[in-house]
Amino acid sequence: MPTPGDDARRYASMLAERADHRSVTAERLAGTADAVADLTETLVAVLAEAERPKFCFECGEGGVGFGDPDSTVTPERGGVYLITNRRVYVRLGVGDEDRSLSLPYGEIAGVRHRSGQRRHRIDLAVSGSRYYLWVSPEFDAGDVAEAAEYVSYRHTAETPDSGADDASSDESQSLRERLARLGDAKSRGLIDEEEFQHRKDELLDE
CATH class of the missing domain: 4.10.810 (Virus Scaffolding Protein; Chain A)
Structure with missing residues (x-):
């Protein structure tokens, strides 16, 4: 990854200071932390205007499962999960290019989390598919549970109940x-x- 400029560093620092959770650090957002240093683009570069990071987890060795928790894509150059006020964003360093996935809360049909002594996982159900995000053991079970609860809250807020007669x-x-x-x-x-x-x-x- 190219060395982030002063503007990117300042923006990352500002976002990290405003974030409520300790997982959101200026180093992860600016691309200088070990887990993201070899990715081709910084997280601050992919944020939309007024988009605010809420959680930022480094990808675990298990990578990301697509459709099945055991059918995973394992990052070769690091990976990160960014949970913002607008979406869940995944970025993995695979081969020469990064692979990314953006899931707005309105598209997420359900969320669960699983915790273990050595690794944790956030499961996201989307129409016609499921994603399994293995989280680095650096983070504890409480961090993962809090993030999953936030995603669930945002999904509910984006998809209000509908339907009766009046x-x-x-x-x-x-x-x-x-x-x-x-x-x-x-x-x-x-x-x-x-x-x-x-x-x-x-x-x-x-």
């Missing part, structure tokens, strides 16, 4: 439920005040 009543009930879930997520520390206000304004604008 449309206006349903919309009102759905809004109340979504605001209640939003408040619950804030009270449990899943989101900070800034994201709470942003999501609340989005819901009220709808």
Whole structure:
């Protein structure tokens, strides 16, 4: 990876300072940490405007399972899982090119996590497929559980309940439920005040 410039380093430092979880470091975001130093692009370079990192895990030796936890792609030059306020982003150094996967929360149908003494895993169900993210044992089970809970919360927020007879009543009930879930997520520390206000304004604008 080319040496990140001063702007990239400063942006990575700013994002790391604003992040709530210790896994989000300036070194991982700027591409200077060991697990990401050999990738072809920094994480800060792939972030959209106003996209904020929430968790950032280094890929474990098991790599990423596509459709089956044992049918994995193992990174040759490192790998990383970035969980933001908008999506789950995977980047693996395989061969001469990086392989990446971007999963917006609206496309994620379900999430589970599994913990073990030597490695952990986050399972993501997407329409017609499943992804199994093996996480480096550097992170403990609590880190992985917290990340999975955040992904589950974001999925629920992006896919509100639908459906019964009275449309206006349903919309009102759905809004109340979504605001209640939003408040619950804030009270449990899943989101900070800034994201709470942003999501609340989005819901009220709808």
